[in-house]
Amino acid sequence: MTVPQHSTSAGAPAFDATTGYWQEIVGADALSVPLNPPYARGYPARLPDGRYLVLPLRGVPGDPERCVASLIANHAGLDVVDALAGFMAERARAFGAEMVVGLPTLGLAFAPMVARGLGFTRYVPFGYSRKYWYDERLAVPVRSLTTPDAGKLLYVDPNLAESLAGRRVLVVDDAVSTGQTMVSALELLARCGAEVAGIVVAMCQGERWRERLVDAQGAPIPVACAFESPRMRRVAGGWAPETA
Structure with missing residues (x-):
């Protein structure tokens, strides 16, 4: 998955634009991100049937040392x-x-x-x-x-x-x-x-x-x-x- 990288402020970590995320559920063999940490910009969330939904990472406001995975349902496939x-x-x-x-x-x-x-x-x-x-x-x-x-x-x-x-x-x-x-x-x-x-x-x-x-x-x-x-x-x- 190749997408633009966005950074919200000087010195803050860069995160991907989300255009290509939340559009498909894939098997482990088709993952575009590592299955195990450290994660760079995406997190593979494991679903009950064993497949994965790759979520973009987003910074936590006011804390450059923390981030979370993001799901925006009305942007999803x-x-x-x-x-x-x-x-x-x-x-x-x-x-x-x-x-x-x-x-x-x-x-x-x-x-x-x-x-x-x-x-x-x-x-x-x-x-x-x-x-x-x-x-x-x-x-x-x-x-x-x-x-x-x-x-x-x-x-x-x-x-x-x-x-x-x-x-x-x-x-x-x-x-x-x-x-x-x-x-x-x-x-x-x-x-x-x-x-x-x-x-x-x-x-x-x-x-x-x-x-x-x-x-x-x-x-x-x-x-x-x-x-x-x-x-x-x-x-x-x-x-x-x-x-x-």
Whole structure:
């Protein structure tokens, strides 16, 4: 894979442009990056069927010694999104959910297909855009690793919120890393009177999310994913998974 290299600031590591990424799932014999660290610019994420999706590396804001693998679902090939959603639905089946909620923005690329894969005919989308009939009591602030600026609110349409009350809900998103976005979603679901059956994402990144994703009694909320990717640190020759 030959693509342009981008660097965001002087002295920062160069990373690839993402145009050629997320477009195909390949076997180990067709990988364009090393299977083992150190990684230079791409990380081979292993999928449940033994194939790989190569993810571009991206720097962590404010820390030139750390990077993470990136998945942008609405830039991905349709076959890739279909495959990941299939893995997500299969792994979430055991949660016994009665309703699916999709989180913006990139979780909405997966939520409809996960819902269909579980036998549902609809799902409930959360969003960042406020319609004039929305209720401010059904809005919570949200931040994330990739969008750290404060001030964004997560909304649910009041007409849809009623369908969540008293239901076991599966939450669908593209990834979980720090868990900040998911905590906001859990708060909004609590305001709707929903019970969280579990969470399913395409990518579980690192381990930092685990301490945040707990229920009111402090018990871990079930989380499933199509694949895992580590947070990484700079080493000789590139990047390697950071130790816990």
